[in-house]
Amino acid sequence: MIALWVVLGILAILVLMFIAIYNGLVRLRNQVKNAWAQIDVQLKRRHDLIPNLVETVKGYMKFERETLEAVTRARNLAQQLPPSAGAGERAKAEGELSSALARLLAVVERYPDLKANQNFLALQEELTSTENKISFARQFYNDSVMKYNNQTQMFPSNIVATMAGFKPGEFFEVTVAEEREAPKVSFS
Amino acid sequence: MWEQVRSNQTRTIVLVVSLAVVFLLLGYSLGMFFFDNGTMGVIVAIIVWAIMNLIAYFQGDNILLAVSGARKIAPDDHKRLYNVVEEMKIASGLERMPDIYIIDDPAMNAFATGRDPNKAAIAVTSGLLQNLNRDELQGVVGHEIAHIKNRDVLLMAMCSVLLGTIVILAWYGSRFLFYGGMGRSRRTISTGRGGGGAIIIMLVALVLLVLAPIAAQLIYFAISRRREYLADASSALYTRYPLGLASALEKIAASPYQLRAANQATAPMFIVNPFNRKMTELTSTHPPIAERIRILRAMAGASLADYDRAYREVKYDRKGIIPGAAAAGLVPIRAPSPEPPDEVQQARETSNVMWRLSNYSVIECACGTKLKLPPTFRGSEIRCPHCGRLNSP
Structure with a gap:
């Protein structure tokens, strides 16, 4: 009789542990999703800013057509990625866009008139901030993914993770070399 | 990485518990003194504390914002x-x-309120906005966000209520002792119930009455300083750029102004102690600015572990400030942001915000002068003081 109770007790504890670990994993996975949504919002914001920027800059920059076209092209490529694209693919496209933007804004140096334009200054603040937000959101996303992946790979939660089919998350890595060297856009 | 912040809380808990112990001891000894019953004293003390808490809760954080004349933007x-x-x-x-x-104030300071991270607010002075560049502002805001994220606002509010209760209990206790309580306590002793033991208890109670508020204050300061270091570390981690906060602190330390609206209870929430008085480290809510700057400048990376290492180097303290941080990964410091608009433009920008928040209307004269009209202005025309043209508002 006692043995039965002991077995039942152990079973109950195991079930409770399973539930706790499962819920913990779900919480972490939701955090990863939420963090991804944050990056997404900022990437969209940047896509929306670029036509404006190109429009403002075009009038001043007669001889930089290629730079401008590169920005527009990179932006369109990044925007046309299907929503199903993974973090790695997105990161690559967005990295291209970042470096195209950085080249454009480096060229701005040669146009003092442009740097005095109020419209451009406002855009510049927005763009700096959006770049920052993207990198901060990426920090938070990667930290969340690391936490989640650790949890899916460590004992004993890895057992629950394989049983319930929790897949490891994908990091949002910057793949473009230039971007890694100079993550900030240089305006001045 | 964020887990480490939580693991550091054990030491804070030790300090808070000791604050509570001082509080209960005081209640107990007062009870022994006045009711011959320690438990009774503890109950009374807890009731006083609960009432104080209710007051503090319902007054809300907005009172701080209202007192400091902060305006929402x-x-x-x-x-x-x-x-x-x-x-x-x-x-x-x-x-x-x-x-x-x-806050319209030339002093450079900032603070955070909000017991609940979902109902938080951050206030900065106009002096801060005028003088800090983007990276520096980011460092300061990161520090304040860290106070919210680490739940320091709630913690410090609870501690300051506890401290306030201890001070009040000790104050009233000593008044009763000298003016009313004496007869009663003497009577208690003369009934012979306690004898020598009772006298010893009385003496202990007397000593506690004097020492409790001082001890409580020191513990409170210790908690506050610990949270400041932690907020600095978190700010460096969030911004990935400890030099921004370091240089902001340098500018703030060099500023001669003192914040007009600040009081002792709210001091721990500011970025630097709003009171300029000379204080030793033991009796201040904030660590010395010079030390905070040295630690931030000594950081090799931006992680909490890097802060901990720098802290140990600068303070010659082997225990460190964030014990659990050792395992955190490599977090490189980022490059500085490009310089924002020049200082004149930055000052003008800030003052324009202040005019607008005070409901002044701005009209631009054809000569380029900006005329700022107070909300009480009723005239139909105004002459530009610069070129003499008539403008209609």
Whole structure:
């Protein structure tokens, strides 16, 4: 009789542990999703800013057509990625866009008139901030993914993770070399 | 990485518990003194504490904002400030955007309120906005967001209520002792119930009455300083740029102004102690600025572990400040942001926000002069003091 109770007790504890670990994993996975949504919002914001920027800059920059076209092209490529694209693919496209933007804004140096334009200054603040937000959101996303992946790979939660089919998350890595060297856009 | 912040809380808990112990001891000894019953005293003390807590809770955090004359701004009022706060909100993973307030004061300071991270607010002075560049502002805002994220606002509010209760109990206790309580306590002793033991208890109670408020104050300061270091470390981690906060602190330390609206209870929430008085480290809510700057400048990376290492180097303290941080991974420091608009433009931008918040209307004269009209202006025309043209508002 006692043995039965002991077995039942152990079973109950195991079930409770399973539930706790499962819920913990779900919480972490939701955090990863939420963090991804944050990056997404900022990437969209940047896509929306670029036509404006190109429009403002075009009038001043007669001889930089290629730079401008590169920005527009990179932006369109990044925007046309299907929503199903993974973090790695997105990161690559967005990295291209970042470096195209950085080249454009480096060229701005040669146009003092442009740097005095109020419209451009406002855009510049927005763009700096959006770049920052993207990198901060990426920090938070990667930290969340690391936490989640650790949890899916460590004992004993890895057992629950394989049983319930929790897949490891994908990091949002910057793949473009230039971007890694100079993550900030240089305006001045 | 964020887990480490939580593991550091054990030492804070030790300090808070000792504060509570001082509180209960005081209650017990007062009870022994006046009711011959320690438990009774503890109950009374807890009731007083509960009432104080209710008052503090219902007064809300807004009282601090109201007292300091802070005005809430919309995103478009000051784009840069709003963006910087949003950046830090994203970096810290805070769920809701805190409200942003500006205080019209040349002193350079900032504070955070909000027991609940979802109902938080950040206030900065106009002096701060005028003098800090983007990276520095980010460091300061990161520090304040860290106070919200680490739940320091709630912690310090609870501690300050506890401290306040101890001070009040000790104060009333000593008044009763000298004016009313004496007869009663003498009677208790003369009934012979306690004898020598009772006298010893009386003496202990007397000593506690004097020492409790002092001890409580010192513990309170210790908790506050610990949370400041932690907020600095978190700010460096969020911004990935400890030099921004370091240089902001340098500018703040060099500023001669003192914040007009500040009081002792709210002091721990500011970025630097709003009182300029000379204080030893033991009796201040904030660590010395010079030390905070040295630690931030000594950081090799931006992680909490790097802060801990720098802290140990600068303070010659082997225990460190964030014990659990050793395992954190490599977090490189980022490059500085490009320089924002020059200082004149920055000052003008800030003062324009202040005019707008005071409901002044601005008309631009054809000569380029900006005329600022007070909300009480009723005339139909105004002459430009510069070129003499008549403008209609």
